Amino acid sequence: MKKQFKNRHRMLESFGYEFAVHCPNCNEKSKVISPEAPYYTDAIKRFICTSCGLMKEKIPDKNCFNQNVISYGNSWRDGFINIGGNYDWYFGYPLYLQAPCCGHTLWAYNIEHLCYLEEYVEAELRGPSPYYLSVESRLPIWMKIAKNRNAVLKAINKIKHGLLSIK
Ligand SMILES: [Zn+2]
Structure with a gap:
């Protein structure tokens, strides 16, 4: 029987709760955690590396309408939440x-x-x-x-x- 894939209509955003990334300090596998959706304002985004202990926190910038600013595509733009490239959306660390x-x-x-x-x-x-x-x-x-x-x-x-x- 042929293998089937049933559409589940999942958006890329639905996988953005956790990113496996390379640690900018030791290059080991580490992670960026974001339980909230990218458009949710004032949510803390966390980076954690269990290899070297580096931790970072960040709250994404907002525009004058008090909204998070999101950029889609595969080039990084500072001050934006960048969705679509081979890096996490918030810190821009390369995906593992x-x-x-x-x-x-x-x-x-x-x-x-x-x-x-x-x-x-x-x-x-x-x-x-x-x-x-x-x-x-x-x-x-x-x-x-x-x-x-x-x-x-x-x-x-x-x-x-x-x-x-x-x-
Ligand atoms: Zn590290």
Whole structure:
């Protein structure tokens, strides 16, 4: 039987509660935690590295309408919450779950996000018309096409194995 992926219409934002990142001090796996949605104002964002003990806290800047300012895309803009690149949204630290793939970079915020991508890419049958803002509708073409399926799954596996090797 062919593997199926049922659209769950999850937005990228729904995976942003935790980011596995490289610590800017020791380069080890560390994390940025944000239980609240990015548009939620005055919420403290935390960075924690259990390897070297570095900790940081930050409250995102607001605009004159008292709203958080969010930028979508893959270039970093200071003073914004930056959604869409291979870094966390608040501090801009490089994601830990990354691997080169098909001339691009495959990345995920956390293990749940990575497994979601894996399930989607693995599926030979995909649900029709996903919500236009969902992760599945916004994935780059190179991740969606059948000829890249094995390469993408290999990259996902490589990331998973890298995680398993951490003490
Ligand atoms: Zn560290």
